[in-house]
Amino acid sequence: METALKTENLHKTFKLGFIPKKKAVLKGISFSVIPGEIFGYLGPNGAGKTTTLKCVTGLIFPDKGNIDIFGRPHLSLEAKEKIGFLPENPYFYDYLTAREFLRFCSQLFPKKTKIKSPRILELLSLVGLKEVADLPLRKFSKGMLQRAGFAQALIHDPEMVILDEPLGGLDPIGRKELRDIIVRLKEEGKTVLLSSHILQDIEMICDRVAIILNGEIINQGSLQDLISQKVLFTEIVLSGVEPQELTAFGEPLSTFGGRTLLKIFEEDKIDNVLRLIHSREAKVHSLVPRTETLEDLFVGIVKNT
Amino acid sequence: MKRPFRDGKIHPPFFIVLFLLVSCGLFMGLKIHIDHIPRKSIPGASVIFIPSGKYLKYATFGYSSLAADLIYLWAIQYYSDYSITERYLYLDHIFSIINELDPRYLDPYEVGAQIAAFEAGDVNLALKILDRGMEKNPDEWIFPFEAGHYARNVKKDFNLARNYFYKASQIKGSPPLMRRLYASAALGAEDYQTAWNTWLEIYQTTRDEKIKKLASNHLYQVKSAKDITLLQEAIEAYKKRYGHHPSDLEQLVKTGLIRAVPRDLDDENYIYDPETGNVESVKIWWKR
Amino acid sequence: MKIKAIALNTFKEAIRDRVLYLLLFFAAVCIIFSRLLALLTVGDRVKIIKDVGLSSLSFFGALMAIIIGTQLVYKEIDKKTVFSLLSKPIHRFQFLLGKFLGLVLTLFIMMVLMSVIFLVLVFFHTFTLEWNLLAAIYFIFIEYLLVTAVAVLFSCFSTPILSSIFSLSFYLIGHLSWGLETLINKMSPGLGKTLFRILYHFLPDLQNFNFKTEIVHHIPVPAKLYIFSTVYGLFYTFFILTLAVWIFRRRDFI
Numbered sequence: 001m002e003t004a005l006k007t008e009n010l011h012k013t014f015k016l017g018f019i020p021k022k023k024a025v026l027k028g029i030s031f032s033v034i035p036g037e038i039f040g041y042l043g044p045n046g047a048g049k050t051t052t053l054k055c056v057t058g059l060i061f062p063d064k065g066n067i068d069i070f071g072r073p074h075l076s077l078e079a080k081e082k083i084g085f086l087p088e089n090p091y092f093y094d095y096l097t098a099r100e101f102l103r104f105c106s107q108l109f110p111k112k113t114k115i116k117s118p119r120i121l122e123l124l125s126l127v128g129l130k131e132v133a134d135l136p137l138r139k140f141s142k143g144m145l146q147r148a149g150f151a152q153a154l155i156h157d158p159e160m161v162i163l164d165e166p167l168g169g170l171d172p173i174g175r176k177e178l179r180d181i182i183v184r185l186k187e188e189g190k191t192v193l194l195s196s197h198i199l200q201d202i203e204m205i206c207d208r209v210a211i212i213l214n215g216e217i218i219n220q221g222s223l224q225d226l227i228s229q230k231v232l233f234t235e236i237v238l239s240g241v242e243p244q245e246l247t248a249f250g251e252p253l254s255t256f257g258g259r260t261l262l263k264i265f266e267e268d269k270i271d272n273v274l275r276l277i278h279s280r281e282a283k284v285h286s287l288v289p290r291t292e293t294l295e296d297l298f299v300g301i302v303k304n305t
Numbered sequence: 306m307k308r309p310f311r312d313g314k315i316h317p318p319f320f321i322v323l324f325l326l327v328s329c330g331l332f333m334g335l336k337i338h339i340d341h342i343p344r345k346s347i348p349g350a351s352v353i354f355i356p357s358g359k360y361l362k363y364a365t366f367g368y369s370s371l372a373a374d375l376i377y378l379w380a381i382q383y384y385s386d387y388s389i390t391e392r393y394l395y396l397d398h399i400f401s402i403i404n405e406l407d408p409r410y411l412d413p414y415e416v417g418a419q420i421a422a423f424e425a426g427d428v429n430l431a432l433k434i435l436d437r438g439m440e441k442n443p444d445e446w447i448f449p450f451e452a453g454h455y456a457r458n459v460k461k462d463f464n465l466a467r468n469y470f471y472k473a474s475q476i477k478g479s480p481p482l483m484r485r486l487y488a489s490a491a492l493g494a495e496d497y498q499t500a501w502n503t504w505l506e507i508y509q510t511t512r513d514e515k516i517k518k519l520a521s522n523h524l525y526q527v528k529s530a531k532d533i534t535l536l537q538e539a540i541e542a543y544k545k546r547y548g549h550h551p552s553d554l555e556q557l558v559k560t561g562l563i564r565a566v567p568r569d570l571d572d573e574n575y576i577y578d579p580e581t582g583n584v585e586s587v588k589i590w591w592k593r
Numbered sequence: 594m595k596i597k598a599i600a601l602n603t604f605k606e607a608i609r610d611r612v613l614y615l616l617l618f619f620a621a622v623c624i625i626f627s628r629l630l631a632l633l634t635v636g637d638r639v640k641i642i643k644d645v646g647l648s649s650l651s652f653f654g655a656l657m658a659i660i661i662g663t664q665l666v667y668k669e670i671d672k673k674t675v676f677s678l679l680s681k682p683i684h685r686f687q688f689l690l691g692k693f694l695g696l697v698l699t700l701f702i703m704m705v706l707m708s709v710i711f712l713v714l715v716f717f718h719t720f721t722l723e724w725n726l727l728a729a730i731y732f733i734f735i736e737y738l739l740v741t742a743v744a745v746l747f748s749c750f751s752t753p754i755l756s757s758i759f760s761l762s763f764y765l766i767g768h769l770s771w772g773l774e775t776l777i778n779k780m781s782p783g784l785g786k787t788l789f790r791i792l793y794h795f796l797p798d799l800q801n802f803n804f805k806t807e808i809v810h811h812i813p814v815p816a817k818l819y820i821f822s823t824v825y826g827l828f829y830t831f832f833i834l835t836l837a838v839w840i841f842r843r844r845d846f847i
Contacts, residue, residue: 014847051847057680059846080682087676093602095609107598108681152677360775366768367799370806371648374641378633409810412636 002071004160004191005033010055010065012048025051026062027215033193033208035070035159038186040206041195042294044302048215049195050088053164056193057085070159081109084153088164090145094138098129098148101137105152113156123151128177143174150178154185161185163194167201179205199294209294211301218301227297231289234270236262240282249273259285353395361405373407380413384420393425397433404437414438414448418455428459439472446479453486463493481511488523497531525570526590532567532575536584539563550582595683596691603695607661613703616660620653620707624714639718640809643726646711647805650704651733655764658700658737662744663756665692666841675846686838693745693834700737704730728819729808735826736802740764742833749841767799801825 010029013022025048033039043049054060056067058075067074070082092101099120106115124130127147132140140148146169153161166182167175182192183205196202202209203223210220219226233250239259243252249272250264264270270287277284355361362369380399384392400417403410414434422431435452442448453469456462467490474483488503504527508520536554539562543551551557554566554577568574569586571593576585607613627645631638666689669675678688708730715723743763747756773793780786801822807814 014845054676054846057676059676059679061843061845077682077684080680083680085677085680087673087680089673090677091672092674092677093606095606096602104598104602105677105681108595108678108683110682111594149677360771363769363771363800366765367651367803367805368648370809371644374634374644378630378641381633381635407806409806409812410640412634412640416635 002035003032003068004035004070005056005193006066006068007031007052007056008066010052010062010067012051012055012060012062025215026055026065029065029212029215029217031210031217031220033160033191035191036186036189037207038182038192038194038205040202040209041193041212042197042199042202042209042298043195043212044197047212049197049212050164052212053085053162053193053195057083057162077110081113081156082159084156084158084161086146086149086153086161086163086166088168089142090149092137092145092148092152095136097134097136098124098140098151099133101148102151102155105155109156115155120155123154126154126181127151142169143171146170146174147178150181158190160191160193163192165196166194167196167198175201199298203294211298213302223294227292227294231267231291232265232296233290234264234267235286235288235290236264236270236273237285237287238262238273238277238282239285241277241280245276246273249276353398355402357398357402357405361402362407365406370407370410373403373410373413376406377403377410377413381416384424393420393427396421396425396427397430400434401437404434404441408441411438411442411445411447414442415451418451422455422459428455431455431459432465444476444478446473446476446483449473449476450479450483450486453490457490457493463490463495466490467494467496467499481507481516485516485519485523492523492527492530495534497527497534500527501531521570522590522593525586525588525593528570529575529586529590532569533584533586535563535567536575536577537582540582540584544582550579552579553577554584596687596694599678599683599688599691600694600698603665603692604698607665607696607699608702610661612660613657613699616653616657617703617706620649621710623649623653624707624711628714639715642715642718643809644805646714647726647729647733647809650707650711650730651736651805653707654700654704654733654737655740657703658696658741659744659757659760659764661699662696662741663748663751663753663760665696665745666748667751667753667756670846673846679846685841689745689749689838689841690834693742696741696745697738700741701734704734704737725808725811728814729804732802732804732819732822735823736799738830739767739797739799739802739826739833742830742837746833746837746840749837749844763797764799767797768803770796770798770800797829 008030010026011024012026013024015021016023029048029052031041041049041052051060055062056069056074058080069079072079072082093104096104102120102123103117106120109115121130121133124133127150129144129147129151132144137145137148146166150163150166153163163182167178170178179201182194185192194202194206206223208220208222209226210217212218237259241260243255243260246252246260246262249269250262250266253261253263255261262273264273274284276282365372376399380403383389383399384396386392396417400413403413403417414437417434418431418438421434422428432452432455435448435455438445438448439452449469449472453466453473456469457466467487470483470487470490473479474487484503484507488500488507491497491503492500501524504520504523508517508524511517511520536557539557540550542562543557543560546560551560554575557563558566566574569588571588573587576587577583578585624642624646627642627649630645631641634641669678669692675688679685708727712723712726715726740760740763744756744760747759751759770793773789773796777786777789777793780789804814806812
């Protein structure tokens with residue numbers, strides 16, 4: 001099966017400072033992205049996420065290793081025609097309007113991919129910038145710039161979209177809207193590779209992930225495989241029973257307005273508590289089983305290394 | 306303490322305004338005072354210290370003719386300022402810099418020579434500047450022409466003037482006046498043969514009636530000068546021999562001092578005064 | 594086509610730079626001031642106006658080329674606009690060439706503006722259209738091309754301030770070829786002399802484009818010299834641009 005992206009053993013060392021001090025940023029990165037999936041590339045700040053993505057898009061040249069995009073060498077023009085890139089904290093030409101900027105971008109593609117004004121307008125509507133299409137980019141807020149960046153990455157209808165921290169700095173509504181766009185892209189058959197350190201977003205939309213730490217991939221696979229579905233503990237909010245009475249079952253955490261939050265670790269204790277509440281004719285306000293989140297996994301991994 | 310913010314406008318505190326006014330008044334007053342203090346230095350006079358040399362031109366990074374213009378403009382102001390009493394000290398140096406920077410810039414040669422000859426009283430410097438002009442601009446007749454004038458009228462060196470006017474006349478495009486000046490200067494240098502030949506040539510070749518008349522007058526003048534010189538020499542010799550002037554010019558022939566008594570161009574006799582021994586021509590050549 | 598798009602984009606950006614108009618203003622002031630300056634001279638007034646005019650065009654144009662040129666690529670790298678551009682299917686050399694040509698177009702417009710002011714002023718003094726002044730202006734423009742290429746070259750790897758200093762040094766060295774030549778003539782023959790001679794031929798000789806003096810004095814210049822100087826300028830520019838492309842090719846954009 002052809003991969004959308006395949007990186008093999010990428011190494012990159014930077015020489016920084018006046019007296020060049022070597023800093024190894026990528027120490028043998030290998031992962032693949034399957035066509036049609038949303039792939040999450042996560043790690044803490046400074047792990048090498050952006051460096052990897054820049055290697056893939058030809059902005060940085062790795063010392064060692066191989067990168068193939070849809071089977072073609074990543075630096076070839078054909079490969080670049082198939083990808084769209086949204087850099088982190090995008091910044092574009094101040095004095096151009098959104099429409100003009102997209103038109104400029106459209107001129108950088110070969111003539112055969114005809115990109116005309118209706119497409120530009122359609123894209124601007126998609127990312128929610130239709131009203132400000134003729135506003136100069138210097139007047140755009142960060143969120144608006146992010147959306148404009150999305151638009152320029154999609155302008156030529158690429159098969160794969162590479163997003164570096166696409167949801168950073170957006171308000172909750174913006175995040176939802178862009179998450180929806182990403183999901184829609186997958187529905188259209190596109191491949192998405194996105195990097196982030198906001199784990200909740202990754203958890204919501206990604207099919208597979210790779211975790212990078214200190215320049216090495218320490219874990220990769222489908223979300224389901226990585227995060228066990230095991231229930232870690234259950235949280236019950238109840239009222240009508242004194243906290244002291246609940247200590248036998250678990251950890252009473254907070255008490256507010258007569259309600260107690262009880263954390264139960266053993267599954268069988270849940271039934272006991274429920275029976276107790278029922279017998280006292282007390283009230284259960286909520287019952288939430290907490291499974292392992294990506295955050296838990298991540299923190300666990302980082303702590304271990 | 307008054308509030309600086311009132312009625313939506315911000316009024317600067319009183320002290321700031323006072324301070325501004327006081328300091329402004331102070332520095333303006335000081336400026337007036339300083340202007341009255343006489344200053345020794347002349348603005349721009351550091352030009353004097355620019356070394357001259359073949360490569361000065363290139364040290365201006367391609368702006369040599371602009372530099373020449375600016376220094377020339379400065380020089381004009383400098384030499385117009387009569388309060389600078391020692392301004393002629395560097396005349397040669399300053400104008401040589403200007404000429405080196407732009408050898409084809411003609412005005413500075415002329416003006417420099419003028420300042421040298423008439424204001425600094427150094428006609429040799431004037432000629433030096435004009436010589437430089439001639440060397441760098443061999444097609445310009447104006448330089449030898451002016452040099453000839455300075456040589457003749459200021460330095461009173463007719464031989465030098467003659468050479469300059471000859472040079473000027475040889476330059477393509479020079480006006481015919483040059484030949485005439487050459488001829489006149491030759492006469493002044495007592496080179497009668499050249500003067501005669503030149504005026505004759507002018508007489509024969511010109512089509513202008515006025516010039517023709519002028520040439521003939523000059524021919525008259527040359528002949529007269531030549532004849533008179535000859536006669537005066539003979540009269541002196543006679544006086545030496547016989548102790549007194551001859552009674553008339555025929556005496557000179559009889560005593561073998563001259564072969565025949567010359568007559569002027571219009572075939573008239575010269576006027577001789579036995580008392581003084583002076584010979585004159587009948588006509589004044591330019592009133593002929 | 595892609596080069597054209599980048600060139601036009603660069604042009605639109607450069608033409609908005611207020612520094613350009615400030616310099617244009619100063620150039621215009623100098624040119625018009627020459628009219629006043631000419632009143633102080635004894636003799637030929639037009640020469641002063643022509644000299645100041647051509648020198649202003651040359652000086653302020655070079656300044657524009659250096660100031661805008663050194664920012665050109667640096668700004669893209671610094672503000673990271675280059676990321677979204679170079680991840681698209683264009684060659685890096687197309688990007689550089691586009692930026693260079695965009696700046697050249699900008700300088701051309703500026704030069705036309707300055708020239709118009711200059712030629713109109715000259716016209717009011719001589720009442721003739723002096724076409725040979727256009728020849729001097731044309732060569733000033735060729736000099737701009739070289740200086741721009743150098744500014745863009747330095748802009749690829751250095752900050753604007755350092756790049757400006759280097760570019761200015763290039764301009765000054767270009768006018769001091771004669772110094773090296775004098776030095777060479779004074780040396781005794783040998784390896785040193787040969788090396789210096791090679792250096793002399795390699796370093797740019799911007800005096801080849803300086804016909805200001807001849808044209809103001811109406812001294813005829815052989816057509817051969819014009820043609821060879823133009824070709825020299827174009828080839829040298831090409832060389833500098835190729836150097837820039839080489840440096841820019843494998844540059845990592847961190």
